[in-house]
Amino acid sequence: MRARIARLIVDRMLDQVPVRAVYPDGTVRGRGGPELRIVRPDAMFERIARSPKIGLGEAYQAGDWTAGEGTDLGELLTPFAARVAQLVPRPLLKFRRLVDERMPRRQRNTPTGARSNISAHYDLSNALFAAFLDPGMTYSSALFEYAGQDLEEAQRHKVERILDQAGVGAGTRLLEIGIGWGALAITAARRGAQVTGITLSTEQLQLAQKRVADAGLTNRVDLRLQDYRAVTGSYDAIVSVEMIEAVGAEYWPEYFRALDRLLAPGGSVALQAILMDHERMLATRNSYGWIQKYIFPGGLIPSRTAIDETLAHYTGLVVEDDHRFGADYAETLRRWRRNFDTNWPAIRAEGFDETFRRTWEFYLAYSEAGFASGYLDVGQLRLIAKDQLSGSENIESTTRSLPGASAR
Structure with a gap:
């Protein structure tokens, strides 16, 4: 009965979306467009009925549905991402609390939980990430200067811009929270900065330290396995690229207090953050989704409004x-997914199976669709002390004039 009800609801959604959904018996739903091929409808709808927020992704992992021949998965998911707030019939929204799953307590980002959450993703294998990232191994959105630009060049441009935003130069005492595989720390050190970098991933730390040593910069870069809450000292600049998404709403106050505490007078913080609409963030912040279960345990994407309110x-x-x-970011993810598919034989040789392939294929395409549709955004934010704002400026007038502020 639950599966039949799920099919009725999904069919109603499909009829609102420019896709072509094809059942095994030849039944077609949707308004035409990229093809969604349903392979095992009974299994798919049972998964969706059992877990409405997680079941669709699990059905893809299991092979219950797939993109039709000649259809790109990212393009197929984008129309759904663009209509995510309108697809569920309004009368059913009042039952949201009944079907939302809660994040397991073990995924809370306590110092112990945060270490476990980070390890679950970033300690999978350095070889895995090397197989689909650019040669610099930068695992965050690139910033393209022109169409068709080489991914490594666009990643360097992103790093240089955020270092400029933070005012990093010769003699700067820089703290990087979340070092990745060391690309930003190396670039900053080459500018003459003295870099302290922290991570909770042992795999990342080992490779990043090797890359720093190979670059001859160990005298300028100190990389540590350390939680942001345990850092002491004073820094002229703090940079953190797409790490806030792993903090969790419960710990946003503690995270931003740490930035405030560690920043030297007159310094600045530069954050690269994935962002979502505030109302959507409020609607999802207390529930447990597919990405949290299979990709980023304990994660939550903030809104710009949530950041402003927490800072205030x-x-x-x-x-x-x-x-x-x-x-x-949509273009970055498209490149990563293409690399992942091309280099799958090498990834498989590392011990990853077909379910893992479909899991990561869905993750990359699902994320790409979020950015391509505008459901998600990414920004480089510069934070300074309130007393550094000049003249009659105030927070509201400043943010209103910023690029993309109207999308908050």
Whole structure:
């Protein structure tokens, strides 16, 4: 009965979307467009009925549905991402709390939980990430200067811009929270900065330290396995690229208080953050989704409004600059997925199976669709002390003039 009800609801959704959904018996739903081929409808609808927020992704992992021949998975998912707030019939929204699953307590981002959550993703295998990232191994959105630009060049441009935004130069005491595989730390050190970098991933730390040593920069770069809450000292600049998504709403106050505490007078913080609409963030912040279960345990994407409110309530910092480039993230993810597919034989040789392939294929395409549709955005935010704002400027007038501010 639950599966039959799920099919009725899904068919109603399909009829609102420009896709072509084909059942095994030849039944076609949807308004035409990219093809969604349903392979095992009974199994698919049973999964969706059992877990409405997670079941569709699990059905893809299991092979219950797939993109039709000649259809790109990212293009297929984009129309759904663009209509995510309108697809569920309004009368059913009042039952949301009954079907939302809660995040397991083990995924709370306590110091112990955060270490476990980060390890679950970033310690999978350095070889895995090397197989689909650019040669610099930068695992965050690139910033393209022109169409068709080489991914490695666009990643370098992103790194240089955020270092400029933070004012990093010769003699700067820089703290990087979340070092990845060391690309930003190496670039900053080559500018003459003294870099302290922290991570909770042992795999990342080992490779990043080797890359720093190979670059001859060990005298300028100190990389540590350390939680942001345990860092002490004073820094002229703090940079963190797409790490806030792993903090969790419960710990946003603690995270931003740490930035405020560690920043030297007159310094600045530069954050690259994935962002979503505030109302959508409020609607999903207390539920447990497919991405949290299979890709980023404990994660939550903030809104710009949530960042502003947390800063105002818990710190003396404000956002002074906000540069958005969500379309560039869609392109970055498209490149990563293409590399992942091309290099799958090498990834499989590392011990990853077909379910893993479908899981990551869905993750990359699902994320790409979010940015391509505008459901998600990414920005480089510069934070400074309130007393550094000049003249009659105030937070509201400053943010209103920023690129992308109207999408908040």
